[in-house]
Amino acid sequence: PTRVEQSSVSTNASVSHAARGDVENPRFSACYGRDNDPFQLSSRLKSLSEINVIKAGNKSWRQARHRKGPALSDSQKKSKLREFYKEQNERIEHLLKPVDEHLREAVDKKDETQLRQKIAVHGSFAANIILSGLQLYGAISSGSLSLFTTMADSVFDPLSNVTLILSNRAVNKVDARKFPSGKARVETVGNILFSFLMCSVSFILIVMSIRDLAAGPGEGDNELHLPSIIAVSVAFATKLCLFLYCWALRNVYSQVRILWEDHRNDLFINGFGILTSVGGAKLAWWIDPMGAIILSCLISGLWMHTAYGEFQLLIGVTADVPTLQLITYVSMTHSPLISQIDTVRAYYSGPRLVVEVDIVMDPNETLQTTHDVSDSLQTKLESLPDVERAYVHVDYESSHKPEHFVKKEL
Structure with missing residues (x-):
């Protein structure tokens, strides 16, 4: 729980970027006043000239010498201090930015990237269909287990893309009477299904590779099929282009992030598959099935890690510290009638x-x-980016025990 004593505070005034000035100006904190910076956070902002002359000889660094861990050189200490103050500047500006500006920036970013998001989703879908046919040819014509692994991963990519597209459409079409809280979690469930689908394919290929290793070398195991290698190399180059295209959007759309992770995984898979296929043909027959096992384990491990992250979002993992700080600051400065903040929680x-x-x-x-204070605070919190729902509870004191227990007895 977070309890904060609060003096008479009001932050109805909003400040534009121009009014706030430049962080390089050592006097730009004067642009803030009692209304838009009631706790005088701007007085802690450091200009670039101040950051550049900071010395690592303060009390905190002298105390740090007695702590366990490797000793830092003076240049490393200065670098860490500069990094700390730059991050502190960013956090203070993030807190002082009005909620309306947070919302406007999020909307503008979505509008600017909406077309690119559609190109990323549908372009990946079209490319995966073409590449699945190309890699199907490469695997069948060569008979390489490593290339069969890359082919299986490629064939299931279009199916997983369909899952992501359908889940995204389901989120956008909501019957408010049937689903009062919306369908946003459908997208997360779709990501989890995608991850487990890829893991299942990997387990099947592991079994096939172990069977071939136990059977020993066969006829044609040492033949290199050049067209197959070229086909997988084309797939590698295409995935590299898609990976770079989705890079900038990976933190804006969860759907694009899953596609970016898929392209990233395919780069490892196709690249390693080419090496083990060539190694099995030119060096030793067992390199090919062993490479298929390693590839399949890599695929399943990567997608299990992705599924774990999506499960955490579905279960309700807490928000990061900067988000909690922003919510706390917005609540503290919402109205002078709020005397304390008792508890702040934010979870996915x-x-x-x-x-x-x-x-x-x-x-x-x-x-x-x-009612008016709590309702306006609820509306303000729900205006923050990534906030789906906000609940504001009003009390008259904060010395009581928690009123709502987290643990439920079934």
Whole structure:
């Protein structure tokens, strides 16, 4: 729980980038006033000239010498201090930015990248269909188990793309009466299904490779089929282009992030598959099936890691510290009628956040005033990017035990 004593504070005024000035200006904190910076956070901002002359001889670094761990040189200490103050500047500016500006930036970013997102999704789908046919030819014509592994991964890519596209459409078409909280979690479930589908294919290929290793070398195991290698090399080059294209959008759309991870995995798979296929033909027959086993284990490991991350979002992992700090600051500075912040929670429910805030107000305030403050705070919190739902609870004191237990007895 977070309890914060608060003086009379109001942040109804908004500040533009131009009004705030430049971080290189040592006096730009003067652009903030009592209304838009009630806790004087801007006084802690450091200009670039101040950061560049910082010395690593302060009390905290002298205390750090007695801690366990490798000793740092003076240049390393200075570098870490500069990095700390730059990050602190970014966090302070992030907190002081009005909620409307956070929302506007998120909307502008979505509008700017919407066409690129469609190209990434549908372009990946079309490319995966073509590449699956190309790699199917390469695997069958060569008989290489390593290339069969790359082929199996490629053949299932279009099916997984269909899963992602359908789940995204389901999210955008919601019957509010049937699904009051929306269908955002469908996208997360689709990502998990995609991950387990790829793991299942990998396990089948592991069994096939072990069987071939046990059977020993056969006829034609040492023949190199050049057209197959060229086909997989074309797939490698195409995946590299898609990987670079999706890179910039991976943190904007969860759907594109899954595609980016898929292209990243395929780069490892196709590259390693080419090496083990050539090695099996030119060096030793067992390199090919052993490479297929290694590739399959790599694929399943990568996708299990992805599924674990998606499961955490579905279960309700807590938000990161900067997000919690922003929610706390917005709640603290929302109204002078809020005397304390009792509790702040933010956790994922699928790809977006659910926020719970407990505020303390004067018990003598009218019901209308209490409602207006809590309702406007709820609306403001729901305007933050990535927040799906916000709940604001009003109390008159903060010395009580938690009123709502996390553990449920079934």
